[in-house]
Amino acid sequence: MKTRIIFLITYSFLFFFIASLIPVVVVAAQQPTPSDDEVNAIARQLYCPVCENTPLDVCPTTACHQWRELIRQMLSEGKSETDIKQYFVDYYGARVLAEPPRTGINWLVYVVPPAAFLAGVYLLFRAFTTWKRQAKEPIKPAGQSSSLGSGTEPGKDSNIAADADYASRFEEELRKRQ
Amino acid sequence: MLAQFGFGVFVLTFILALFSVGAAVFGYFDKSDRWVEAARRAMQLTFPLITLASLTLAYLLVTGHYELQYVYSVTSNDMPFYLKITALWGGQAGSLVLWSWLMSAFASAVTLRKWERDRELLPWVIVVTSVTLAFFLSLTILYENPFARWWQTTGGDFVPHMFAPAGAFPVTPADGQGLNPLLRHPGMIIHPPMLYLGFVAFVIPYAFAIAALVTGRSDDRWIRLTRRWTLVAWLFLSLGLVLGMRWAYDVLGWGGYWAWDPVEISALMPWLTGTAFLHSVMIQEKRGMFKQWNMLLIILTYALVIFGTFLTRSGVLSSVHAFAQSAIGPMFFAFIGITFVISIALLIYRWKDLRAEVEMTSMFSREALFLLNNLLFMGILIVCFWGVIFPLISELVTGQKVTVGPPFYLRANGPLFGALLALMGIAPLSAWGRSTFKTLGRALWKPSIPSAIVPVVLAILGVHNWIALVGFTLVAFVIFVTLFEFWRGVRSRQKKNDENFLVSFWQLAGRNRRRYGGYLIHLSMVVMAIGILGIELYQTTTQKTLAVGEDIQIAGYTLRYDSLAQFPYTDGRIVTRAALSVYRGGKFLSNLYPRYDYYTASGQPMTIAGVRSTLADDLYVVLVNWENVSAAQAPFKVYHNPLVNWLWIGSLMFIFGFLVAAWPQREEETRQGNT
Numbered sequence: 001m002k003t004r005i006i007f008l009i010t011y012s013f014l015f016f017f018i019a020s021l022i023p024v025v026v027v028a029a030q031q032p033t034p035s036d037d038e039v040n041a042i043a044r045q046l047y048c049p050v051c052e053n054t055p056l057d058v059c060p061t062t063a064c065h066q067w068r069e070l071i072r073q074m075l076s077e078g079k080s081e082t083d084i085k086q087y088f089v090d091y092y093g094a095r096v097l098a099e100p101p102r103t104g105i106n107w108l109v110y111v112v113p114p115a116a117f118l119a120g121v122y123l124l125f126r127a128f129t130t131w132k133r134q135a136k137e138p139i140k141p142a143g144q145s146s147s148l149g150s151g152t153e154p155g156k157d158s159n160i161a162a163d164a165d166y167a168s169r170f171e172e173e174l175r176k177r178q
Numbered sequence: 179m180l181a182q183f184g185f186g187v188f189v190l191t192f193i194l195a196l197f198s199v200g201a202a203v204f205g206y207f208d209k210s211d212r213w214v215e216a217a218r219r220a221m222q223l224t225f226p227l228i229t230l231a232s233l234t235l236a237y238l239l240v241t242g243h244y245e246l247q248y249v250y251s252v253t254s255n256d257m258p259f260y261l262k263i264t265a266l267w268g269g270q271a272g273s274l275v276l277w278s279w280l281m282s283a284f285a286s287a288v289t290l291r292k293w294e295r296d297r298e299l300l301p302w303v304i305v306v307t308s309v310t311l312a313f314f315l316s317l318t319i320l321y322e323n324p325f326a327r328w329w330q331t332t333g334g335d336f337v338p339h340m341f342a343p344a345g346a347f348p349v350t351p352a353d354g355q356g357l358n359p360l361l362r363h364p365g366m367i368i369h370p371p372m373l374y375l376g377f378v379a380f381v382i383p384y385a386f387a388i389a390a391l392v393t394g395r396s397d398d399r400w401i402r403l404t405r406r407w408t409l410v411a412w413l414f415l416s417l418g419l420v421l422g423m424r425w426a427y428d429v430l431g432w433g434g435y436w437a438w439d440p441v442e443i444s445a446l447m448p449w450l451t452g453t454a455f456l457h458s459v460m461i462q463e464k465r466g467m468f469k470q471w472n473m474l475l476i477i478l479t480y481a482l483v484i485f486g487t488f489l490t491r492s493g494v495l496s497s498v499h500a501f502a503q504s505a506i507g508p509m510f511f512a513f514i515g516i517t518f519v520i521s522i523a524l525l526i527y528r529w530k531d532l533r534a535e536v537e538m539t540s541m542f543s544r545e546a547l548f549l550l551n552n553l554l555f556m557g558i559l560i561v562c563f564w565g566v567i568f569p570l571i572s573e574l575v576t577g578q579k580v581t582v583g584p585p586f587y588l589r590a591n592g593p594l595f596g597a598l599l600a601l602m603g604i605a606p607l608s609a610w611g612r613s614t615f616k617t618l619g620r621a622l623w624k625p626s627i628p629s630a631i632v633p634v635v636l637a638i639l640g641v642h643n644w645i646a647l648v649g650f651t652l653v654a655f656v657i658f659v660t661l662f663e664f665w666r667g668v669r670s671r672q673k674k675n676d677e678n679f680l681v682s683f684w685q686l687a688g689r690n691r692r693r694y695g696g697y698l699i700h701l702s703m704v705v706m707a708i709g710i711l712g713i714e715l716y717q718t719t720t721q722k723t724l725a726v727g728e729d730i731q732i733a734g735y736t737l738r739y740d741s742l743a744q745f746p747y748t749d750g751r752i753v754t755r756a757a758l759s760v761y762r763g764g765k766f767l768s769n770l771y772p773r774y775d776y777y778t779a780s781g782q783p784m785t786i787a788g789v790r791s792t793l794a795d796d797l798y799v800v801l802v803n804w805e806n807v808s809a810a811q812a813p814f815k816v817y818h819n820p821l822v823n824w825l826w827i828g829s830l831m832f833i834f835g836f837l838v839a840a841w842p843q844r845e846e847e848t849r850q851g852n853t
Contacts, residue, residue: 036721036813047581053439055583058432060783060803098583100568105575109568109582113590116564117557124553128546131538 034075042071042081049092056096181246181325184234185340188319191227191282194220195312199305206301217304218289224311225286228279232266235275235324239265245350247338248272248324254356254779256750261357264367268357270491271324273370277487278314280371280378285311288382288407296399302389303382310381313513321505359751359777359784365425369418373445376415377483380452382407384480387473391524396469396531401459409840412456413833415449420829431785431800433719433817435825438587440566444486447562451479454555461545464610466535468545470525471552473532477521484514489566543613547605554598561590588714592645599652599707602700603659625658649711656704660697667694687838695839702835706828712795712821721802723813733818735797736761737770742809751775751784756801756812760790772814774803795820 043057048064056064056071067088074084088096100106198220205213235248240262244250252265252272267276285307293300318324326338329346336349360366383404390400422442423435436442455475461468488510525532538546565582572580607621632654633647641647664683671682687694722730724739731737740757747753755773759766770788777784783803790797798817801807 036723036815037719040719040721047583053437053581053583055432058430060785093578095569095579095581098581099586100572100580100582105572106580108571109564109580109586113557113561113564116560117553120553120556124549128538128541132540 032076034072038075039068039072042075042084043068045081045098046085046088046096047098049088049096055098180234180238181243181327181340184231184238185319185323185325187227187231187234188315188325191224191231191278192312192315192319194224194227195308195315198224198308199312202301202304202308206298211297214301214304217301217308221282221289221304221308222286224282224308225279228275228282232275232279235272236263236266238325239263242354244352244354245327245348246324247326247328250328250351250354252354252357254354254750256748256779257356258749261362261367264361265357267370267374268361269324271318271322273374274314274318274322274491275324276371276374277378278311278318280374281307281311281314281381284378284382284407285385288385296403298393299386299389299395299400299403302392303385306385306388307381309517313509317506317509321509353779356750356777356779359775359780359782360429362784363425363429365421365428369421369425372414372421373418376411376413376418376452377448377487379407379411379414380448380476380479380483383411383455384476387476388521388524391473391521391528394528394531396528398459398462398466398469401462401472405459406840408452408456408459409836412449412452413836413840415445415452416832417829419445419449420826420832424826427822429784429786431787433717433787433798433800433815433819434713435822438565438584441490443562443566443587444489447559448479448482448486450555450559450562451475451482454552455479457548458552461548465545467538468549469532469534470529471549473525473528475552477518477525480521481514481518484510484517488514540612540614542608542615542618544605544608544610547601547608551598551601551605554594554601557594558591561587561594565590595707596648596652599649599656599704602703603652603656606659606663606697606700625655625662628658629655643715646711646715649707649715653704653707653711656700660701663697664694691838691841695835695837695841698835698838699832700835702828702831704828705831706825709822709825709828712824713819716820718818719815721813721815723811725811726809730814730816732797732816733795734762735767735818737797737799737814737816739812739814740769742807742812747775750779751777754801754803754807756788756814758788758799758814760797770797770799772799772801774801791823793821793823796822 040057044055046056046067048054048056048059048061048067050061050063051059054064056067071084074087079087085097089101094101094106100109102110198217201213201217201220205211205215205217238246239249239253240259242249242253242255244253248269248271252268253262257265265272267273285304288303288307289300323340326340328349328351329337329339329343330349331337331343332345337343337346339346342348383400386400386404390396419442422445426437426442427433427435455472458468458472458475462472488507491506491510538549540546565586568582569580572578603625604618604622607625608618629651633651636647636650641650664686667686668679668682671677671686672679675682675685677685718733720730720732724730726739726741729736729738738759738761740759742754742756744752744754753773753775755771758770758772760768760770768790770790772788773786775784775786776782785800785803788799788801796817796819798819800815800817802813802815807813
């Protein structure tokens, strides 16, 4: 009998304890309505599944309005940003993300540009070293025009420098005549 | 009747363009000047003919001939006169007409010059321009005919056709749909012609390059002949891009100017290769180097010009399946492929003839830095090209579409643009030919000192974003280098000629316009970079639904919602306009009137932001028309865009710099300028 009373008291306590927790859980689940800024913070990372290249936060279509409301509802249900994004990917495909997910063939989008650029750097470096080896003609030192940031070089610019000297003397002579 | 006339003129022009190609080729191989002359005259005749056809179309647009499908789709009774004129390029068919008209104008202009010295180039310049023209005319005649009219079939369907389908009878609607509201903005009215001017003008240097390849002219004559064309093409393409940015900022209502949208990128790509070309040809002119590379760049630019038009016109961006179903998509694809393969084959054939006259001797010479600049432009091009076509590849291979959006482009291109900024500062201080690390370092240290102070000052002022610190330091570096270059030049002249500062400055810039115009363009670019860094790194936004009298805060500003008004406008739109008061620190600053216009005929809305612009920032308010708007409460989205105005100021400076660089210079002045 005594044991029964102890069990009854223990169960009663447990019942009241669990019952007292219920309102807390309900309150936790019913968070205040998320603000427009909170909704947009996620919406701007998603792309309208209907329109071309339009982020969800600025898309004016009715469908996108409903999707933003869906984000608001999911936020109020306590869903995380990752959950919400995954929900949209599951329903509408990877195109709703601003970038392709890093899986399978999509890796190409991230690998090809740096690989191509590095190949360009390598080719350029190789070309430089080849050119340096092949360069045989002695180069004249920078002339007067180097003071303006463009030195002279053999061939074309040495002519320009000579022309410049001539023009300078010519101008001087003209000034004296005046 | 007028429609048939216009169409007939297009067909005649197409035949003339084909004749021009045939006569030029025959004249070249037969060494017959008469045939080449016939080709030239045929080419020149295309311009007045397309002008006539375009004027016919303009007349039909202005007078509301809605029986024509094109007129019906881009005009309406309530549209003002000027918009009916701009509707000429407001739709696909009309924009292709504009392409052809500009192509014939430029080709005619280029064939009007005296050709004595370069007679052997003429037939092939005619061939390239005429083939391009014939291609665009064929699109107009076969697929995008602006003169097609409405017919009602026996099944009750309305179909556009040039000639009556069996059993169909003509239909004339009382009114048209009107021009897309988004295209009624001044920026969008000028933007397409500017872009097309840039696109088409790049065909001219390409035509000369191909002519040089075919005829085996390995000198830089083709570059000198087309220098001004290249500059004009680059100016218009740049202006087209900037106007597009301004249009997006004013009309699209998302608070930004560039969304890395494939359509935007398709216009940026030829600009990238064109800019690389513009720098690279200087090395060929000065040093006789990079002849093969310059050929490749102009071939790429031409291919990207056509590719850009293909991307925006073929429907391929919405889906590869739409491309397969579109009539003009495969035509474009074939044309790009054929012209590219032929061009590359010619380049390979002449590869050995185009070897450099001198070899590069230093990795720190100006030509080496220019080559590095080219590599960076190519890097950005690869990122852009790959980002645009990858969704198509993904759809083809996996059947799944993906989006390659701004985060990808910003992450990949950001460092490359930063490196370009750094080069813009370093390259002007390097010398042609032999320049060592030591000599370059000696030239760099003076402008580097004030630049090094900039991040310290910014950090003290509270800027802690490392990208901003690096970016603004590079901007300051380029500004100091450019000013230092001007100062050195002026001082040098002052010492030599005993002039006062202003006279020296004027003479210096006036006598070497290309160099100092180029420096001004560099300055304009860094001023634009200030705006880009400001908005990209520090833009903030907030959205809130306000009852009348309530306010919203952002970046120290308070915006109070005062009232809402709705009224019809004379051109058939219903305007919904909110009034807000802007305060800062309790002090009233101004009123803002964001609105959205609803075009009843087409059922399309347009959002016009209310913007308060200063040199420090823009306060950009959108009445969020996709949420519930009422007089009692309305949703507003507010953007705070720091420094964005410098982007537009930089573009104005760019025009000035261009005018200085491209202004015709007398021979003796050119020589003097090098002193």
